[in-house]
Amino acid sequence: MRGITTSRADGLTIGELSKLTGVNIETIRYYERIKMLPLPPRTAGGRRVYDPTHFRILAFIRRSRELGFSLDEIRALIRLGGPEKASCSQVREIAAHHLDGIRAKISDLRKLERLLAKTVAQCTGSTAPDCPVLDILDVRRAGQPARKDL
Amino acid sequence: MRGITTSRADGLTIGELSKLTGVNIETIRYYERIKMLPLPPRTAGGRRVYDPTHFRILAFIRRSRELGFSLDEIRALIRLGGPEKASCSQVREIAAHHLDGIRAKISDLRKLERLLAKTVAQCTGSTAPDCPVLDILDVRRAGQPARKDL
DNA sequence: CTTGCTCCTGTAGTTGCTACAGGATGCACC
């Protein structure tokens, strides 16, 4: 269902909104489709016309994505920041949970980094089969006994 | 094209291979489909029969995925570790490039962590509109002047 | 009116899986 038809001069085209927010045109349409963004009114020709509220919501989404929040988390944040103000503790809960996830990921990545860095450093570039990187990937090379029954 | 029909006692079923390697049955079939794994021979009844080579390749893929290599990177690594041995420097290049990516990601995540940790710490849980988390997400709250022409 | 750019809808693809439906096979037991 299209909103009230409006004239072009009243707001922004999708291209203008895209430039202002740094969000791809197609992504804006995607967000509308999945109901992250309210339906904007249209011109008589069918073009979307965006107002300051849309700009504000889209900028919010963009910023939240930059911080790594999922779209569902962002939906919840948008609701909490809406007219019916909720306790900041709910916002904090979402953000803290997200922060926990980021910390876990950092921890994982650092383990990977340490292992890879050590292995790459051992790599003298000599001709295989002397290759420390492959050694940690290949069960036969890795020093584990080959399964004789296989 | 099905391989040579073989009897069941010659190797492993897909379920057994899945248990041994920790890779999901459906993921094994997926890897076969996208040609990460060679086609195994089948029984007269159409069931896959896996030999030690399959086990070895799948374990390699699993380990590489654990280390965060993409499937394309793993394809290249498998080729390099194959019968026609390549210089270890090519393996090293792939691994070093991957390590660079991991380091970049850690760096990004730490920036996110710092910003979020600071913001969450400021969150006293009081009733909005006093909410530091929303403050960094919302352009209107963030201290930037509202666009008067919007 | 023409031109060139922007916008529209609908569809499909990316990466790496994961899940399911509907049916077939295999094996142990009776």
Place this chain on the structure above:
DNA sequence: GGTGCATCCTGTAGCAACTACAGGAGCAAG
């Protein structure tokens, strides 16, 4: 041989969060 249950098969679709494209329409300037 029949039964029951577990395993396996193929094909299709979905997930997250986009991204790209085709074919056509709209719009503003000249």
